[in-house]
Amino acid sequence: MRILLTGGAGYVGSACLRYLLANDVEAFAFDNLSEGHAQSVPEGRLIVGDISHTGALTDALRTTGADAVMHFAAATTIDTSVTDPDFHYRNNVGGTRSLLNAMRAAGVRRMLFSSTCATYGLNPETPLREDSPQMPCSPYARTKLAVEWMIRDFADAYGFGFTLLRYFNAAGASADGTHGEHHDPETHLIPIVFQVALGQREQIKIFGTDYPTPDGTCIRDYVHVDDLAQAHLLAIRAIESDTAEIYNVGTGTGSSVLEVINACEKVIGREIPKTIEGRRPGDPPALFASAEKIVERLGWSPVHGTIQAIVESAWRWHKQHPSGYAN
């Protein structure tokens, strides 16, 4: 199998690329480096290009001899999708349409798509299952849901196999300390807590303490990025020409914002300054997964089970790389 990973220089994409290579799968990243980091991609594995350029993407699929695609490239911040939905629709919906047409042109017939638990949005079910109704509550989540449907429609009409992985909150860093999370600007909870610990920010702002959850803060299901990578390899190996599958990828355990901050403070060894702010636009109150299906059907076996283990791995990375991939 030879795989092209769009967005393969991003946080989750590059973790998957490294995991595939470590498991003897030929794989290449295709990334415009608008958010990704060339340093996160092993040497000789990066093709710089933008998914909106169907021709360049078709060439990349042909020259790499790809027979499958993992599609990570996307605009992913929820609050900016509220203020600038055009950017998200252009990148996520327009970009995926370009990719699907490049796949048709190059005769690539297998696709794994990075969808998200955010498509379940305001659905109050806990845990969320693959057949739980999707109630997205941000433009970002709606672009991902739109793409899910576009992939189904293209697959039906033009004939290819696909799997949608709806993953929960990717977090953590590699055990060898060489791969971790670095966004610029950073918007994610765990890296921001560690930026406060490293003196790069004054405090962690807690966005909302009036949610209908036990401590009033949002609940998410944090899944280690290397466990996500394992799920990607298992899922892509299982895609046949007529596969049309959906899997949640999460741990089944929800952690509130306050619980995550407490877990981080334990590994840091002290409390960090906090302020209570209003809700962040577009944030769903609580999302955690039922991952039974991927465990039963594909034998997924996450190894970083607890939020404590996840934040410990993240803290090692942030301590050693206070400026992320810049050092």
Ligand code: UFG
């Ligand atoms: N949060 C804070 N303060 C911060 C940052 C975040 O309180 O400074 C809160 C958020 O409001 C949210 C939780 O921490 O309740 C997690 O926020 P993140 O930004 O870390 O992650 P999100 O849940 O917003 O989004 C992430 C990815 C999306 C993905 C989504 C699935 O960015 O791409 O997980 O829930 F779709």
